[in-house]
Amino acid sequence: MLACDLVVANSWHALDRRTDDRVTRLSGLLRRMSPQRAAQDPTFRNPQGVGRKTHDIATLHPEYPGRPTKGGRLTADVVAAFLGDPDQMVELARAIRAAGSLAQDNPMLPDLDDDTTYAEGRPFERRHLARERDPEVRRRKIAQVRHEVGVVRCEVCSFDFEALYGERGRDFIECHHREPLSVTGPRQTALRDLALLCSNCHRMIHRYRPWLTVAQLVELVGPASP
Ligand SMILES: [Zn+2]
Ligand SMILES: [Zn+2]
Incomplete structure (x- = not known):
């Protein structure tokens, strides 16, 4: 085209x-x-x-x-x-x-700090972040969570964009791959490999190496208020 x-x-x-x-x-x-x-x-x-x-x-x-x-x-x-x-x-x-x-x-991707390995150009990390940005995968993940849980919010801190921003925030959330590509190697993304995170939590995970796991970030911020 x-x-x-x-x-x-x-x-x-x-x-x-x-x-x-x-x-x-x-x-x-x-x-x-x-x-x-x-x-x-x-x-x-x-x-x-x-x-x-x-x-x-x-x-x-x-x-x-x-x-x-x-x-x-x-x-x-x-x-x-x-x-x-x-x-x-x-x-x-x-x-x-x-x-x-x-x-x-305007990628749905944390805008990483200059001190991160992203700037150093580690190929697998760039691939990882690029894949998290795939709009089709993200759309499917959000649809699945909305269907199964009824509400789309951050898995770490429970932030709900729609609750704060109304219609403008509906279905806005970032996708994060639980396993770095360096561990999994290139393969198709299964929806269960993805976590939905608010922009702040997602950015904290990738802020610098080693990247945190979702569980480690949960531990860091303490139990989310429901
Ligand atoms: Zn969060
Ligand atoms: Zn991520």
Whole structure:
């Protein structure tokens, strides 16, 4: 979708990743929009892949002089949509890009202090934190807790965003992986591996190494008032 938008902006010509930094920028945005996939797969939506995709898209235009490359069904559908209603699709692409940049500026992730290992760039810790930010996993976890417990609040201090902030705070909470990735290795996230924590408690866990376990933080703050 965003790649097709680039091709449209480039008069339906493919973009060369080596000479056009729009490819690199789009690659970066797409990877930040799927931090979990990007963390597990360094080639996911990399500039080569995005460049190739713009080539596939360009060959699907009816005026392309050669034969279309195999871009897949979804690519063909997106191209057809852009040809059918370019204005609306360009507008939609702009909205997706804006949402992507916004997510990147306001991650559901503790903004770690400079003295943490995050700044030192430990890959597994970055992966861990990126995975905690996965909006889909978070959404499923919150839905499960709301269904089973009826209320969404911090597992450590019982802070309930909705109770204080009303509708604006509803379903706002952070997801924390109980086991650091260094222990578990890359694998699918099970909902039971996740703890729901308020922003303060989550940040305290990750403030510096060694990270606390949820149980250790519970012990530190004492029993939560219900
Ligand atoms: Zn808390
Ligand atoms: Zn965490």
